[in-house]
Amino acid sequence: MVNGHGLDMALLILRVAAGGFLLPHALGKLFGWFGGPGLAGFAGELRGFGLPAVAPLPLLLALLQVASGLAVLLGWQTRIAALAAAAFIAFTALLALPKGWFWMRGGTEYPLMWTLALLAIALAGPGAWALDGLALPGDIA
Template identity: 45%
Template sequence: MSVQTEQPAKDRGLYLPFLAPVYERLDPLAFLALRVATGLLLVPHGAQKLFGWFGGGGIAGTAGWLESVGYQAPTVLALLIGLVEFVGGLLIAFGLLTRPAAAATAVFMAFAVSFHLGNGFFWTARGYEYPILWGLAAAFFAIKGAGAYSIDKKIGREI
């Protein structure tokens, strides 16, 4: 049984078929840009939780907040969340161990979505808009892998 792969741009029924070579050339670069942005936008949030940078509370502040909203083992949870965002973000950005890092991020973001559901959709009201966006981006890389321009691809191994 063969697995159907993505069709080349020229075979996709494009409205403007002359753009097919442009799309084919830009495809791996778009993949790279989204992966790097996804990873690097997570890093400062992890730095807030782990180190107290960028106005964050560090482990103690994050753990205190988690405890105040009823979570058990708040210090362990604060450390795990910080590591997923900081280390996981760097791994995603560099394209190293991308699938497991992105899967961990997607799971954490599902947790974050559930926490923010009561605030509605919009992030301006601390709703679930932001975590669902990054959770879906992370899920994409957990499923698709790092792409052509990645350390995973360079070493020829991925999980």
């Protein structure tokens, strides 16, 4: 059985991994950082999947991914942020279905794994070591 501190550490590790892996991809879409496509390239990716890519949709989607990744990482509004991120990545998993299971062939395996990790965070909550757990001045104990 995992004690409270062990569970809190596990949730911290899971949050840091999920938010930390999501955030660079999001920043790549938004700013072109880390070899990412930037907004114009992201719009092209959306069009390549037959999805709408008119402004401001690529910007809004990239901002959603940045905000949810950062919020999960920090444990702020964690359940909502993890659900938003899971929805985003689940859609990516659906788009990858035609390529099969294995990620090495562009399949759904990797985005599905992150979708499930984010859903686990949404269900379990952030744990004690998160911004959600900080008591603010004036909070009633």
